Amino acid sequence: MLTLPFEEPHLMREPRFGASYSRESLPESLEKEHDRSNSDMREAEEDMSDREEEEERESEQDDNGLPKKRGPRKKKPGKEFERTKVRRHEANTRERCRMHGLNDALESLRKVVPCYSKTQKLSKIETLRLAKNYIWALSETLSAGKRPDLLAFVQTLCKGLSQPTTNLVAGCLQLNARNFLTDHNGEVMFSGRSPYDAVYPYPGSDVNTPPGHSGSSMDGGAKPFRHYSYSGAYEPYYENPSPEGGSPPFDGQMSPPMNFNGIFSLKHDDPPDYGKGSHYGMRYCSAPGRTALAHNSMYRVSPEGRFPYDLHVRSQSFQAQGEVNGSFHN
């Protein structure tokens, strides 16, 4: 804005937004901005009268600091100029729509990555970083073919995130953020107890499939996740332990290596009920309306609540401990 050269003051003045095409053609969301743009940003420029322009011209000076001789007057804006202005306005509108679409997509992304909160939104860049980490962490989980190490999972989530976002993620998980301090290289360091000390051993830790997968695809709970999804062509990429340092080869080149609709959801706006269940709201969930890998699944890391996490289907939150255990030990 206002980046036009001084020599072209006429270009700084634009007709009132919408003068050339109807407001109805604008998305509703744009009308507010349209109004704001009109009132706040445009009026001052548009109020510049021809007389003021004339004065401006007369105040121009040549290289010697003397008033410029009257040369051929600048062409008054003609039809071509008007057309240019209209096109510029249309381009601006399209650009706003495009950016709004981008923001909508980003908002959708915010809702499916951990730590979605309506009140404390992640920034754009942090959303993208977290999403990337999230995809990576899920990929790792799938390739491992067993229930995730939650601590490692969260550490992966937090890699490269700013300290505030790391705190937010940790807060969503109700972890002590100090346990996920990021060192000067951007690597998330665990500075507390060892993972195996901090994380209560999974009951039946040799089980390599999530609970609740007793269906045909998970008979006996022995088949790895891999059964569900991805092409073997991507397998080498899972070997890399870090989404950052390893620079995933498929980054930006390939789609996520699996079609995995189940997601962890760490709903920040869902106040966890610490007192009742002595566990927090880490959910292994599915996107609405989809059949998820994690259907009916639930991880219960610490029956004693020592490292209290629940991972369960978003739409089917397990309530009873018996149901939990039954599901888990299935």
Place this chain on the structure above:
DNA sequence: TAGGCCATCTGGTCCT
């Protein structure tokens, strides 16, 4: 008050 984040405008480039 400085810095981060964001929305918007703008001109350039590429593509259809």
Place this chain on the structure above:
DNA sequence: AGGACCAGATGGCCTA
């Protein structure tokens, strides 16, 4: 020619 995309510039808002 016109639209999509991109990046730079700018100013507003918010927070530490």
